[in-house]
Amino acid sequence: MKKTWLIAPLLFALVAAACTGDDGDGGDGGDGGGPVEIVLWHGYGSAQGEPDAEWQSLLDRVDEFNASRSDIRVLPIRCCTNDKALEKLTVALQGDEAPDVTYQYGSSIPQLAAAPSVVDLTEWSQDPDVDWPDFIPGAAAAATYEGRILGVPALIDNLAIVYNKELFDAAGVDHPSPDWTWDDFRAAAAELTDPATQTFGFAFPADASEDTVWHYDPMLWQAGGSILSEDGTQAAFDSEAGVRALEVLRAMAVDDGSMYLDLQNAKIDDLFNTGKTAMVITGPWALSAYPDVDYGVEVLPGFDGDHQTIAGPDMWVVFDNGEERAQAALEFVTWFTAPEQIRTDSLATGHLPLRISVIEEPGFTDELEGSFPGVGVFAENLANVKQARPVIATYPQISVAMGEAIVAALLGEKTSQQALADAAEEVNGILALPA
């Protein structure tokens, strides 16, 4: 037994090796003379992590880039769903293991501005090869926070009505038209509702998340209201306009019973695809979830002839993992978001084109509409994007307060007026706190 103590250092060596062996991101290119490796995070694919057309299109483009460059190698990794991208990134940043390029919601830009290693793209955007002014203005604006450009547009969406043509025809209701008012919308939803077959006219995401709030925002704007006061110090949604907008939804949910409330925000797409709801308000990403429905797309109903919608731009954000990798990442992003790649991706996935030059290309929208029925209307609907949500760091808290106010009214727990007033009081409290 005399030599057993030798085991001690041996075991420690083993443990130490096990703990440091796997670097995970394999990103130490450069010192070996091989290509610089950069890591690209995305959240495409189904919630269960199955590949889809968006994912495939991304892989195809990355392969094309890697084949064309011997000095850079891009490693695409599906980090998570896009909903969890910010959270996952936060953890990675804490561990100093941030990806070089990552997909993020545009609404996360104010948060990301706090991270020291986020790359300021302002200078890069002035490069003529980038052609920054060619990006759709709504998307470019959301990339800018306090004068710094912190993201490159990766996707732009907007909301419109998607409706089931068969259900409309069966009920003898006229299809939605571009000049529909919200009263027309409400009346149609009531007519399309049939308790006997458990069919609803409309279904609404009521989990009090930002998804709930951004369905309400365009209605608020159309009615002439705004989320915050002009100087951003006070809540402004508790106005007459705010109540008028919420009242439409409340009446549909409570008085008419024509609106299915998806309180967990997990069922709407299934309900629409199985013909249990005649209308949804959603974006182009959802169309692929409706293979069983002959659907049509129409712009949002309006108040007083205003049919504006809301855009949800997503971003590529670059992180600094050493100058060499950051430089490689910028070169990749420049290529990846150039008009030619945007065009290819758009036709492969149905994503709305992010470049003005692509939209204006003769015949492009027709080609897009041909492969993805309905997407053409969404592409044209980009012109109805007039306003954006506040780009401030406290927005997530404001969103929670507004989301709960909307759901409280939809459940009939509070009047629209009371719900918005309570939320405004909370929001004013949040805004009053020193930054």
Place this chain on the structure above:
Amino acid sequence: MERVRRALTSDHAIGWVFVAPSVLLVAIFGLYPILSGLWLSFQKASLLSPVREFAGLENYRAIMDDPRLKQAAINTIYYTVLFVPISILGALAIAIALNRRIRFIRFYRLAVFIPVVTSTIATGIMFLWLLDSTYGLANWALGGIGLGPFGFFERPSQAMPSLVAMTIWGWLGFDTIIYLAALQGIPQELSEAAAIDGAGRWSTFRNVTWPLVGPATLLLVVWSTLSALQLFDEVFFVTKGGPLGRTSVVVFYVYRLAFEQGLAIPLAGYAAAIAYVLFLVVLALALVQFWMGNRMVHYSS
């Protein structure tokens, strides 16, 4: 020199060497986060920004006037008070039913245990549809016997009981297995002796079975209380705290503060402070339960 050599070759040193890998893992993944969390709770900090200021007890003071936290705390207590007794008594009843020699007994035992090893997400999706007020099977079945219709997760007042029902379904198998093991450890002679003394079924249960499964009951009470107070997965995935915060529980609230709202504004320190208070409450409760339990529970030698 001799002393060093002896110390190194003693069983004691070798013992440490053998546990070193797990000690190291616990230190890295357990102790370090616990301590850095404690440090964080005294700071004004967000997770994305490197700027961190010492805030003293400010975060702990803020706990007292936070209406959303108050609601989450009440919900957590409500959940625990429903979950712990129902799941334990339910499991005991099922364990007694399964503790006999009948045909297909293995199948029944397996059936009871399967929910425990089913992923929470799968359970969640299933219950979302089962308990859908319009399309769900539950309302259809309950309607058949003249009950309902219920709103379940869609009605603020029914959401928490629905959540309790769902989690009990998922956990019952675990408690049942523990009770089954305890029941099978009861010597046959005792029940026989009780029968000879003229004890009926209830009396046998009351005077023989119940005291003898006491240690299992104590274990389950402590264990279930701890897990109930730290409920997260089901809320996160199924109800998201809604409707109107009626199923928001403390751990879920901490998560939302730190990872959703407090990434750029300094709420992470506050979230850590709440987590620490919860930790102390859980610790104190567990100690009290063990202390009371040990005075009441009968351990057979």
